Amino acid sequence: MLTEVSKAQKVRHEYPRPQFQRKEWLTLNGEWDFRFDDEAIGEDAGWYQAEAQASFTRKINVPFTFQSKLSGIEDPSFHDVVWYRRTFEIPQDWNGKRIVLHFGAVDYMAKVWVNGHLVAMHEGGHTPFQADITASLVKGSNTLVLRAEDFSRDVTLPRGKQYWLEHSASIFYTRTTGIWQSVWLEPVSPVHLSKTMMTPDIDRNEIRIRTFLEGYKATEDLKLQITVSYKGELVVEDQYAIRNPEQLRTIGLSDFTDHGLGRLWSPEHPNLYDIEFRLVQDGNVVDQVSSYFGMRKVSIENGKLCLNNRPYFQRLVLDQGYFPEGILTAPSDEALKRDVELTKEMGFNGVRKHQKTEDPRFLYWCDKLGLLLWSEAANAYEYSESYVRRFTAEWQEIIERDYNHPCIITWVPLNESWGVPNVQMDKRQQQHGLAMYHLTQVVGR
Structure with a gap:
């Protein structure tokens, strides 16, 4: 017999978007x-x-x-x-x-x-x-x-x-x-931040920040104030005039060196910088957003994966992201956090979220507690033109949503031959795979 929900039943009440927080919601x-x-x-x-x-x-x-x-x-x-x-x-x-x-x-x-x-x-x-x-x-x-x-x-x-x-x-x-x-x-406010895309560069000790505004008008006097802090201590303040609805700014982190390692992000040392964005119009703050970023670099050197310019051995678990009572939805934020904690306690330093784009709260806990993530899309099982249209649009949205997370070291648009079952012989399916690779390379760069 089906049961109806009780009003007393708990709901997910935590802020849903931890990398782009506003106080009022x-x-x-x-x-x-x-x-x-x-x-x-x-x-x-x-x-x-x-x-x-x-x-x-x-x-x-x-x-x-x-x-x-x-x-x-x-x-x-x-x-x-x-x-x-x-x-x-x-x-x-x-x-x-x-x-x-x-x-x-x-x-x-x-x-x-x-x-x-x-x-x-x-x-x-x-x-x-x-x-x-x-x-x-x-x-x-x-x-x-x-x-x-x-x-x-x-x-x-x-x-x-x-x-x-x-x-x-x-x-x-x-x-x-x-x-x-x-x-x-x-x-x-009528003019406000709609998203940010932040790219760390540990070799230059800087963070490149691309900001996007909604409701922008060229006639308005707009400035963006950016404050970066680390564990409550001010690192740098920046302010500049807004000339376009999409704007790129590079900010140096003079404190970052600290022997070259002290404030890098890794699973062993998940150091995070806090960042505040304040949009100022005619001298008044009209929008304020809180976020964070991690300084880390992923590269391949001599056939080896490197994290922060050093060879790094991944110990990954494959995680389907299904919950017995919630299916794709975790029963609570604490359940997502506990998944990360248990993964680390078992000796793993990373996770491949298999065939699921996970709740942003899970990515937050990976950032906060230190767990590498292979971010993967849910694929179709068979190929079609409608699949290509649907998947291409959704994959771009996935990257844009999760671009700022330091925990993500690998993007996985396609799993095995899912969605491309005849990839060995069908040139369309081969080109689709290549297109997803190139799309991944350009979004947010």
Whole structure:
């Protein structure tokens, strides 16, 4: 018998994006209204309308998918179209700000409405997306609706180890459909930072920082203040005028030498620098973001992998990233942390996350506690033109999301012959593999 979720059940309440933190935010994890739509009639029937509450017959505990025990539903059968609904109110002290809605990951295609207005669409089951929902908000209670569509039997869909048959078998596991990472709101100014990409250079003792702005206008007086600290001690402060929505800045770290080793990042010494970004408009701070980075270098010398210019022997475990009660979603942040701790306690210094792009909180703990990571995408099982289109877009989003993590030393777009089963003979599949290699080389550089 299926059980509905209890309001008392714990939700994932930690900040979902540890490398790009703002102080003000509101989690939307927890109890949502939910409904299966096996006949795919919900959109025509207007289930996205605010007054359609009666159409939702179940409750679900977000961010756990309906297939999992922690969702409160635990139904592993095929339901390729599902709907979510909940209400929320905007805090009064957010008045005058732009309101951004974030989804950590929704498997596989998502459409999002706020108060009946379509605000976002996204394809790809493992990467985040967001929408500025300010224009769709009303005073008091707002209604948020999401429609998720999966293609459970499509073997050309980038799905990793999710099985396309009903029951798990062999090396294939239970599917994930719908919301499986955190959902949250945050207020921002009309002009604000949208992302940063940081590249350390230990040979030059510097960090190259590429910043991206949303809402930039060339007529505005904008400056970016950057503060770098190490274990609470100021290292360097920098300020420069913003001339473009995308800008590159290189900052020297004069304290970095310390005999050449003292502040490098490695599994044995996971040293991290804290960095604060403050966007200043007409003398006022309008946006502030906290992040961190690690100074480390990965290279190949004489056929040997080197970490920080020294040969380094990897002792890796292959980790599928499946949890008994949450499937792809960890039951808690502590569970992700404990996975890293146990891996290190067993004598490993790294992990290959096999056929899964993991929750950013896991990458945070790898950075913080010191664990190398081979970052891998979920592949399709068979090749098709639609697979190439879908996978190429998602792979770029994966790299952009995780580019700043010092723990990542290897990017793995393709596993064995997954998605390219005839790679030995089919030139299209060969070129696809080469294209993914070259795409990986250029993103963020």
